[in-house]
Amino acid sequence: MATTAKINVKHQDFLASLQAFFKSVLQQNDIGALLVPQHLPMKDVVMPTIVTDPEALDAADPLAPTFPLNAATLLSRLTRKPLETTIAAVLRPCEIRAFIELVKLKQGRTENLIIIGTDCLGAYPNNDYARVVEKEGSETTRKFYQNVLSGKNPPLEGFQVARACQACEHPVPEGADIVIELFGVDTEHEMFLEARTPAGEKLLAALNLPSAKEPDQRKKAIQTVVNERITYRDQMFDETRKRTETIEKLTRYLAGCVNCYNCRVACPVCYCRECVFVTDVFDHEPSQYLRWADRKKSIKLPTDTIFYHLTRLSHISTACVGCGQCTNACPNNIPVMELFRMVAHKTQQAFDYEPGRSLEEPPPLSVFKETEFPDLTGETEQLNH
Amino acid sequence: MDFEPTIIAFVCNWCTYTAADLAGTSRLIYPANIRLIRVMCTGMVDPKYVIKAFLEGADAVLVSGCHPGDCHYINGNYKARRRIKLLKEILPQFGFEPERLKLTWIGASDGIRFADTITEMVSEIRALGPSQVRGKMVL
Ligand code: SF4
Ligand code: SF4
Ligand code: FES
Numbered sequence: 185m186a187t188t189a190k191i192n193v194k195h196q197d198f199l200a201s202l203q204a205f206f207k208s209v210l211q212q213n214d215i216g217a218l219l220v221p222q223h224l225p226m227k228d229v230v231m232p233t234i235v236t237d238p239e240a241l242d243a244a245d246p247l248a249p250t251f252p253l254n255a256a257t258l259l260s261r262l263t264r265k266p267l268e269t270t271i272a273a274v275l276r277p278c279e280i281r282a283f284i285e286l287v288k289l290k291q292g293r294t295e296n297l298i299i300i301g302t303d304c305l306g307a308y309p310n311n312d313y314a315r316v317v318e319k320e321g322s323e324t325t326r327k328f329y330q331n332v333l334s335g336k337n338p339p340l341e342g343f344q345v346a347r348a349c350q351a352c353e354h355p356v357p358e359g360a361d362i363v364i365e366l367f368g369v370d371t372e373h374e375m376f377l378e379a380r381t382p383a384g385e386k387l388l389a390a391l392n393l394p395s396a397k398e399p400d401q402r403k404k405a406i407q408t409v410v411n412e413r414i415t416y417r418d419q420m421f422d423e424t425r426k427r428t429e430t431i432e433k434l435t436r437y438l439a440g441c442v443n444c445y446n447c448r449v450a451c452p453v454c455y456c457r458e459c460v461f462v463t464d465v466f467d468h469e470p471s472q473y474l475r476w477a478d479r480k481k482s483i484k485l486p487t488d489t490i491f492y493h494l495t496r497l498s499h500i501s502t503a504c505v506g507c508g509q510c511t512n513a514c515p516n517n518i519p520v521m522e523l524f525r526m527v528a529h530k531t532q533q534a535f536d537y538e539p540g541r542s543l544e545e546p547p548p549l550s551v552f553k554e555t556e557f558p559d560l561t562g563e564t565e566q567l568n569h
Numbered sequence: 570m571d572f573e574p575t576i577i578a579f580v581c582n583w584c585t586y587t588a589a590d591l592a593g594t595s596r597l598i599y600p601a602n603i604r605l606i607r608v609m610c611t612g613m614v615d616p617k618y619v620i621k622a623f624l625e626g627a628d629a630v631l632v633s634g635c636h637p638g639d640c641h642y643i644n645g646n647y648k649a650r651r652r653i654k655l656l657k658e659i660l661p662q663f664g665f666e667p668e669r670l671k672l673t674w675i676g677a678s679d680g681i682r683f684a685d686t687i688t689e690m691v692s693e694i695r696a697l698g699p700s701q702v703r704g705k706m707v708l
Contacts, residue, residue, distance in 0.1 A: 417646035419678055430664035431624075431701050460617070480705075491617070491624055500653075530658045535651075549655065552647035554637060557654050560672050 188365075189388050190396035191375040198371045199325060202364070203241050203560075205375070208391055210238040215298070216269025219259060228317050232258055234435045246274045246364075249316070249345065251307035254452035254509045256282035260292040272298040272387075276307075277357040278507040281540020282452035284359050285503045288547055289455050298383055301357025303366035305332040306349030310512055316343050333371060348508020348521045351385050351417035353410050359540060362387060367409060368402030421529065422524040431490070437523070438493060440516040443486040447520045448496060450513035453503040453539065461492050493520075497527050502548050503539045504528035512540045574628035574694040579614045581645075584609045584635035591680030599684040600691040603631070610634065612645020616652050616659075619670065623660065625656075628700045629669040631690060636674040645681050646674065664701050668693060 191557045193201045210218050222233040223243040230248040235241055251256040256279045262271060275283070280301050287291040305328070308316055317324050320340060338344045357363055361384035365376040376398060379385040391474060428434045448454040460466070466488060476483045501524060510520035532538060537550035580586045586607045592599065608614060611634030622630050632649060640646040653672040661667050671690060675683050 425662070428663060432705065434663050435705075491621060494620045494624070494659070494663075495617040496618065498655060501659070502655070527659055527662060530662065531655055534654060534658045547649055549648075552644065552651050554647065557650055559672055560650060560657070561651055 187379045187385055187388060188396050189377045189379070189391070189393035189397045191377070191393060193371065193373050193375055196372045198329070198375060199245060199247065201375050202246070203244050205377070205391075206235075206241050206244055206274070207238045209298075210235065212387070212390055214270050215272050216267070217271045218244075219255065219262065219271060219273040219275075221246050221248065221255075221274070223248070234262075244274075246276075247305070247327055247329050247366075248325045249305070249307045249339075250310070250313040251276065251346070251507075251509075251512070253450065254282055255279045256286055256452040259283050259297075263293040263295075263297060264291075266293070267296055268330045270296045271381075272300055274302065275360070276304045277301060277354050277359070277360075278304070278352065278540075279452070280357050280359045280503045281354065282503075282507060283507040284543055285453050285505070285547070286455065288545075291455060294313060294543070298362070299360045299389060300362045300364065301360030302364045303357070304349070304352070304355050305329055305366060306345035306352075308343060309346045311329050311501075312343055315341055325403060329366065329371065329446055333366060333369075344511065346508050347420065347519070348506055348511065348525075350419050350478045350525045351413060351507055351525065352415060353413050354506075354540075355409050355413070356406055359543075360384070365398070365402065367376060368405035370399075386464075401435050403514060417525070419430070420522055421526045424519070424526045428523060428526075434493075435490060438489055441489050441493070441514075441518055443489055443518060444515065445492075446513040446515065447510035447518075451496075451500065451508040452507065452509065453500050453505065454496065455500070455503075461488065461495075493523070494546065497524065501528040501531045502537055503533060504532075505539050517543045571697060572699055574602050574691060574699070575626070576629045576632040576690060576694065577606065577622040577627045578603050578633060578687075579606050579608050579611065579618060580631075580675075581611050581634035581640075582607055582609050583641040584639065585633035585673075585675040585683065587677035588675045588679045588683040590658075591678065592684045595680050597680055597684040599687040601617060602691045602694075603687050610640060610642045610645035612640070612642055612647075612651035614649055614652065616656055619656055620660075623665060623669070623700065625704060626700060626702050628697075628703075629671065629690065629694045631671045631673065631686075633671075633673045633675050635687075639676065651657055666697060668697060669700065 191201055206218055209215055218235045219232055221230050223230055223245055230245060230250045255275055259273050283292055284298055287294055320327055328339050361381045363378040365378055369376055378386045428437050504524050506525045508521040512521055537548045589605060592682055614632055619630050632653060634646045656670055657667055673686055
């Protein structure tokens with residue numbers, strides 16, 4: 185059963201208590217490094233960092249409402265080969281879910297890894313975060329989580345978190361060894377850590393923290409958030425469907441796309457080492473372009489835009505965790521996440537698959553059953569004959 | 570002018586292609602709307618082949634291989650079935666009628682079944698009308 189530990193927050197400074205907790209984690213003999221987002225010294229940008237010195241955690245801030253990239257990709261690099269020490273990684277729920285997908289694809293390992301997940305309150309698109317910080321300065325993080333937790337909407341005047349976050353029905357980290365709880369918690373006075381796995385239990389025990397009961401109002405608080413987000417999500421699906429329901433509409437939706445492929449570079453579950461769209465398969469013969477033009481009177485350049493997006497949808501929509509990094513990375517403001525989530529919702533349902541739910545569930549396109557989907561080939565009919 | 574559909578068929582070398590051959594040598598008659606693409610196994614038909622065919626204006630796509638248990642690469646046809654299932658979830662969201670994508674198992678000795686399947690599919694697609702992509706700039 186999950187064990188919960190409690191830390192008393194001093195001077196109503198949740199972040200300082202969080203940093204002290206990280207420090208105590210890194211002081212454990214068997215933990216050699218911490219992967220955690222920090223404010224960079226040169227500029228107020230928050231990026232994932234690897235910390236090996238427990239004294240170097242003063243700028244750690246996993247609650248800053250910014251999410252410049254999905255760290256699953258970075259963790260996949262860090263765990264590619266066995267390390268002699270254990271890494272503790274502080275991640276958002278969608279980073280954990282994406283990482284679990286990568287582990288299943290043999291692009292990451294869970295050995296010698298402790299995942300510390302935070303309840304996720306959402307984050308701003310990259311461009312907006314810079315403007316939020318301009319306005320709110322060093323108070324950004326504190327104001328943000330306080331306002332979100334007290335139900336203020338929008339959490340900070342004039343700015344709404346990314347649509348991906350507003351539509352995300354997984355605000356609590358599944359698959360973490362330890363969860364830093366925020367929903368339903370009085371962050372002015374207390375912090376709750378929940379161990380979800382034997383490795384998490386072991387770490388909490390080593391830290392000698394007093395155990396506690398999960399706050400009563402937590403379950404309800406989570407349910408409220410999830411319900412709101414599902415409502416938002418379903419509206420987003422409806423809107424997106426109306427904008428893309430024919431190829432003509434989809435072409436309009438993607439009209440500004442310049443095939444820069446940033447969206448797939450940013451996508452944590454786009455797993456191919458080399459994407460077919462940058463291989464010589466797509467170095468078309470010069471004369472080919474003219475033939476295409478001849479057939480259709482004129483063609484748009486670059487070519488293969490719709491082809492690219494539909495292919496990516498078929499390759500990775502079953503693994504899409506809805507993190508929104510594709511939209512975040514697009515230089516042309518194309519709502520890529522909206523499209524991918526809409527399609528992913530269907531493809532994941534079709535295979536009863538939820539990315540990141542369990543390491544035991546193989547990616548649906550990597551397996552099959554001998555008898556399934558009989559209606560596809562009309563076998564039901566034949567059997568009845 | 571009557572609409573004549575173009576149907577792209579990915580057929581595996583060992584079963585459906587052989588059946589098509591047999592239909593030919595047996596002088597069975599079936600409509601000429603089909604363009605056969607021989608692949609070693611249906612298990613190598615990546616979704617992007619099907620997508621490309623549709624984006625280039627195919628009115629329908631057929632993927633056809635060996636019966637379950639008969640695939641010469643043991644389980645390529647089971648993998649193909651999952652990919653077709655996947656495409657059937659994706660393509661209709663963008664306005665492609667589900668009938669435009671078909672998966673069948675046609676064994677090497679099934680020349681008659683091959684001819685019947687094509688005949689049936691052509692008349693079905695003829696009734697359905699041309700694909701939304703025809704003549705449009707989709708790239
Ligand atoms: S497709 Fe977009 S939302 Fe889905 S996992 Fe990739 S980057 Fe995240
Ligand atoms: S990032 Fe935007 S412009 Fe670049 S390929 Fe993706 S959708 Fe197109
Ligand atoms: S060889 Fe015919 S389907 Fe695999």
